[in-house]
Amino acid sequence: MVPLDEHVRSYPVTDPKPATEQGLALQVRGLHRSYDAPVLRGLDLDVCQSDLVAVLGPSGCGKTTLLRTVAGFDHADAGTVALGGSFVDAPRVFVQPEHRKVGIVAQTGALFPHLSVARNIGYGLDRGRASHRRVDELLELVGLGGLGRRMPHELSGGQQQRVAVARALAPRPRLLLLDEPFAALDSTLRSSLRADVRDAIHAEGATAVLVTHDQDEALSMADQVAILQDGQVVQMAPPRQIYEEPVDLNVARSLGEAMVLPGRLTEGRVSTALGWLEVGHRSPAAAPGQPPDVLVLLRPEQLELDVASGVKCKVVSTAYFGHDGLIGLIPAAAGAGGLGLAARIMGPSRVPAVGEHVQVGVRGSVAVYPSA
């Protein structure tokens, strides 16, 4: 193997021509990677300084490959990866993982079992007084003050993940990568841990990329959410914007329960089986001048039951979760076909019985997309 320093020195690390934007903590361009089949196909991703970006996608979409390439455990077939304005993976450039200053938090924590919590956290630090102080500071930050002398197996799963986050943050990495860090934990633990980890990352001013298949996790933790489909980032936007204005219906479905109704556009309004609806977001392909037949995106929380002006629907199923519930509906009017709807109701509201007829209204505006 070529010694690293030599390897890097013989080629310019920062190539002035394909300018990497300053201020970008991570810039990925046209990343390709295949194993038996292509996994990443020309992926682009920009991460700004001090942002927390969630990369959301189903399992097998290439999330982990992306992280491993950025961390330096895998290499790109084509495309470039730049950290803080310098290429770390590009044609004829490959910076070894230990020189990238990229921290990782693995799904299972990957704590060194033979080292105490404090020595795990201090692993990437130079020994000395300063490192002791830094370790204590991080233990406090992740809410584990005083547990530095424990061994990893003496901690709960959630505590182990906290240590893994502290260990990755300790050397002040240029970028922190989190690979589904909460997937192995039970759901009651997850939400508080998510909030604490997000706060710790923000307190450190760190830049982070979180990959997950959990839309709640992505939407609740991130400053920006990137949707990964078929090895490409198809959309990246702040959580609220990406949820309300997804670029297409696939993105919409990946962010939560979505209903799609056929509709007809006229002057900023759309006519559907649920009546005339206000158009909020309009995808470019459904812009004025295009055919008026469109598809309308509705979220279950937009449907309201027992609205006097609503459309009459029949209740076909109910699922009660305590904090909320999901009511399955079909429009009663003939001609609406087998159109299945779902309404999310809040916990304390009335749960209608199956077979009952209710009046259904729509809250807020809707997004429209070209049909087929």
Next chain:
Amino acid sequence: MPSLAAAGLTLLPLGYLARRATEQGWPVVTDLLGRQRTLELLGRSLLLAATVTLACIVVGVALAWLIVRTDLPFRRTWAVVAALPLAVPSYVAAFSWLAVDPGFEGFWAAAMVLTLCSYPYVYLPVAAALQRIDPALEEVSRSQGLSALGTFVRVQLPQLRFAATSGALLVATYTLSEFGAVSLLRYDTVTRGIYTSYRASFDRTPAAVYGCLLAAVTALIVFAEYRTRGRGRYFGNAPSRRPVVLRLRAWRWLAVALPLTLAALALAVPAMATVYWSAKGSSSAVWDEVITAGWTSLRFALYAGVACAFFAIPLGVLAARHRSWLSGLIEQVTWVVHSLPGLVIALSLVFFGIRLANPIYQQTPMLIIAYVVLFLPLAVGAIRASVAQSSPGLEEAARSLGDSARTAMRRITLPLALPGIGAGTALVMLATVKELPATILLRPTGADTLATQLWTATSVGRFAEAAPYAAAIVLVAAIPTLAISRWSRSTSTLEATQ
């Protein structure tokens, strides 16, 4: 690099053996192979191997089933006792039976002694497999309408097949390579043929030809077992529940007869013979010699252990972390060589040493090389298992925190593999102390180990003189064997206790 060196080290001498065998032309070889004496020796070797293997399967499976699956009295004690014969080298057992009755010899004597020493190779993996069979499988089978017996035949036996055949393979190859016990019990096999023609005659071609023959037969058996290995992958995860225990009722106390008899024949007889003859013939002069020989044994064992660890650490890491056709091939080669008789390896090193490495011929380094060739896979197996247990994610975490690949290896992988490295070294040391044929052939002139002293004294019938050496060997071997039988799940760790 060390891995290639290790593979070369194991294959080169064998090449020399083959060359030496065919040196005087093929007609000589075919003439030797066609002789009635040759066929007779081969037939006797195969007959002994088949008998011992069959007996070990019957005894080992029955014992494992009784101990794991029934309410046999004192099951826990038997579980440990049943593995202890591994601590008794077969030539020590042969010595003790001869010490009881000097007329104890021939086929049945050899078959009995070897069965008593080798059945744990079947018992241990089968007992482990029985423990790992998910009780839910049996429950499903019973609820589908099968009887207890039908369930055993259709659900349990197929799952035991892999464990039983891998144990039987060990028994078969060890019986074929057996030298000390068959010699002492005067049952002529190929190994004895090799040794006598090596020692007695001026022309060593017959020894080389017999060596090649034995190597070929062993390789054939290993290959056949590999081919018939089932394609099904049994026992995935260890079940959390304890296996269902069959109530023996009135049969309980009759069933105890099996482990009791085995313990009496395999452990009590050697123990009593050794103690009796030690007490009878002991004098401080004898014990001085025992200590000298013990020190020599220990010294060789230490060298062999360290040398094996040196080669095995890179090989084990390579095998666990970077699977490739090359690392797979190297591992296969070392295992096949490991299954070859120690006498054949020693013989090939003799020819190799005379031809190419004259300065170290009959010197300590040559003997250590033989030990490395013979026992390297034991250390590799132990180290590989311990490296494989720590997740590659740990090394990646270390890399992301600023460690180079080499530093991550030093700070993370090796400390975590330390128990495996220690166990591997200990296994090699144990095997070295017990090794007999290669030591006889290759030891430096005048260097006597516990094993060679025991062998020399017993072969001329001086039992009182031999007994203290037997006691010393068993004592040295018993401690690691106890530990191994406690935590051994993988068959690879058993191999050492040859």
